[in-house]
Amino acid sequence: MTASQQRDDRPHQSSTDISATGMNQAPTSLLSLTVAPAQVLRGYHALEQSGEAIARLGHRPLVVGGEHTLASLTSQLQRVLKKQQLQLSFASYSPDCSETSLTALREATANHQANLILGIGGGKALDTAKLLAHQCKLPVVTIPTSAATCAAWTALSNIYSDEGAFLYDVSLDRCPDLLILDYSLIHTAPQRTLVAGIGDALAKWYEASVSSGSSTVTLIIAAVQQARVLRDILFQKSADALKEPGSEVWQEVVDATVLLAGVIGGLGGAQCRTVAAHAVHNGLTHIRSAHDALHGEKVAYGILVQLRLEEMLQGNQLAASARQQLLKFYAEIGLPQSLEDLGLGNITLAELRGAAEIACKPGSDIHRLPFEVVPEQLMAAMISTTTPVEKSRSQLDVTVAVK
Numbered sequence: 215m216t217a218s219q220q221r222d223d224r225p226h227q228s229s230t231d232i233s234a235t236g237m238n239q240a241p242t243s244l245l246s247l248t249v250a251p252a253q254v255l256r257g258y259h260a261l262e263q264s265g266e267a268i269a270r271l272g273h274r275p276l277v278v279g280g281e282h283t284l285a286s287l288t289s290q291l292q293r294v295l296k297k298q299q300l301q302l303s304f305a306s307y308s309p310d311c312s313e314t315s316l317t318a319l320r321e322a323t324a325n326h327q328a329n330l331i332l333g334i335g336g337g338k339a340l341d342t343a344k345l346l347a348h349q350c351k352l353p354v355v356t357i358p359t360s361a362a363t364c365a366a367w368t369a370l371s372n373i374y375s376d377e378g379a380f381l382y383d384v385s386l387d388r389c390p391d392l393l394i395l396d397y398s399l400i401h402t403a404p405q406r407t408l409v410a411g412i413g414d415a416l417a418k419w420y421e422a423s424v425s426s427g428s429s430t431v432t433l434i435i436a437a438v439q440q441a442r443v444l445r446d447i448l449f450q451k452s453a454d455a456l457k458e459p460g461s462e463v464w465q466e467v468v469d470a471t472v473l474l475a476g477v478i479g480g481l482g483g484a485q486c487r488t489v490a491a492h493a494v495h496n497g498l499t500h501i502r503s504a505h506d507a508l509h510g511e512k513v514a515y516g517i518l519v520q521l522r523l524e525e526m527l528q529g530n531q532l533a534a535s536a537r538q539q540l541l542k543f544y545a546e547i548g549l550p551q552s553l554e555d556l557g558l559g560n561i562t563l564a565e566l567r568g569a570a571e572i573a574c575k576p577g578s579d580i581h582r583l584p585f586e587v588v589p590e591q592l593m594a595a596m597i598s599t600t601t602p603v604e605k606s607r608s609q610l611d612v613t614v615a616v617k
């Protein structure tokens with residue numbers, strides 16, 4: 215629903231009614247909702263059947279993806295789109311979803327006289343395609359090739375340096391015009407990408423409940439509750455899904471990570487933001503050796519760090535038991551529990567401090583926690599994500615004494 219529709223739907227009132235109900239107050243800032251893609255096509259071989267839907271959006275698409283994805287999917291795309299007589303051009307987003315790539319891609323868009331952007335690949339490819347379309351004011355189609363994030367759904371792009379360090383995010387004016395969720399493509403992705411997607415999707419609950427758990431805003435209440443439903447679906451179905459890739463339960467978990475996680479971001483909007491789990495991820499992207507770990511793997515570890523902070527700094531016993539519950543779940547499905555599991559067992563103290571300082575920068579989402587966090591406390595949490603609960607109390611005393 216657009217903002218103008220919302221205004222039209224209000225009951226009409228006479229001017230006396232308006233003053234009586236206080237509606238002659240200054241107008242509040244206009245809320246723009248970006249809840250969902252205009253159309254979602256979902257199923258096995260969905261891409262094969264999407265030619266017409268793509269052609270409705272534009273006849274000169276620029277296809278944006280990673281080099282590997284473009285090499286393996288070009289012939290399939292050409293087959294689908296040739297039937298519609300579309301003029302295709304292909305461009306890689308290499309080296310990353312960065313300002314440099316976007317400059318080159320804007321040029322490629324102009325050279326091809328593209329009137330549609332088609333993003334295909336993982337989260338970074340889709341984030342690049344969405345932001346490119348936003349900058350060029352063109353429609354965009356997203357085709358995820360893994361279930362590792364909800365980037366195919368959301369009106370948000372993360373920008374990285376050419377070296378892959380997280381820099382900032384950009385809110386887009388709308389969700390994609392068309393999302394094609396083709397299970398046959400997702401099925402060919404390494405299993406690890408779905409595991410990472412589960413980690414990223416789980417964060418919705420742990421972060422939204424902290425940033426927005428006491429909100430009285432209708433749509434934010436709805437988003438937080440959906441985040442809990444999402445968590446429960448993942449707890450119940452993930453292990454079975456990973457045992458039977460391609461099965462019905464596997465499709466349900468793919469829908470949870472790609473679609474339902476996106477719904478929550480869309481409903482909750484900017485106010486229902488990420489907290490410490492993503493801030494820890496953002497800090498870790500500045501360590502070169504962390505680049506082999508996937509976004510959702512770093513975020514999953516970040517959830518444990520966030521819970522650890524709540525335990526250590528607030529004495530929050532609920533956070534302590536939530537962490538134990540997650541450690542068990544992570545062990546079952548193969549999500550990282552510690553820096554060692556992320557391949558960061560040998561990083562230097564300076565690297566750890568650097569990541570913690572970035573995560574604690576002013577304006578970082580970590581400051582949405584209801585208490586203050588300084589880099590020393592974050593470092594202590596980062597190295598103790600697997601600490602048994604019994605020891606937590608004495609560790610808290612040590613931390614406080616060190617402070």
Ligand SMILES: [Zn+2]
Nearest residue numbers: 414492509513
């Ligand atoms: Zn994420």
